[in-house]
Amino acid sequence: MxxxxxxxxxxxxxxxxxxxxxxxxxxxxxxxxxxxxxxxxxxxxxxxxxxxxxxxxxxxHRPVKIEWYQKPFGLILIGGLGGVFTYGILLSLGWVSMPN
Incomplete structure (x- = not known):
């Protein structure tokens, strides 16, 4: 060539x-x-x-591709689900109780 x-x-x-x-x-x-x-x-x-x-x-100058989990909604979703999951584990262990 x-x-x-x-x-x-x-x-x-x-x-x-x-x-x-x-x-x-x-x-x-x-x-x-x-x-x-x-x-x-x-x-x-x-x-x-x-x-x-x-x-x-x-x-x-390489183009950067932003994934869904790097966008604000994805970060909020991951943070929220992580908090709910952690609270469920702590609730099952008896370290916390449900609010009244």
């Missing part, structure tokens, strides 16, 4: 873009890693450091 300077510049710009989607991130990382593995001795001097810098920048 022959990569042109324009393709590499496009990948470098994409790696430094702060608003990447998950698919763009995976595609850019796969392309950079494949280019890095295929570079020959002469080409590695020319692009090796820039590809490494682009990979670092890409990891810095």
């Amino acid at each position: 022959k990569v042109t300077d324009q393709d590499l510049e496009k990948l470098f710009r994409k790696a430094n873009s702060p608003e990447l989607s998950e698919s763009e991130y995976k595609s850019a990382k796969a392309n950079l890693l494949s280019i890095k593995s295929e570079t020959r001795l002469g080409e590695s001097k020319k692009y090796g450091a820039r590809i490494d810098a682009a990979l670092i920048a890409l990891e810095h």
Whole structure:
């Protein structure tokens, strides 16, 4: 696979873009890693450091996926269920009693 300077510049710009989607991130990382593995001795001097810098920048701009349990409702649900579960265990052990 022959990569042109324009393709590499496009990948470098994409790696430094702060608003990447998950698919763009995976595609850019796969392309950079494949280019890095295929570079020959002469080409590695020319692009090796820039590809490494682009990979670092890409990891810095990696999109963060927030799961349901990291959102406010999920945290309240987990906290509430944890409190009810703990109170039930303490009630079964006789350490607390039901309120009047």
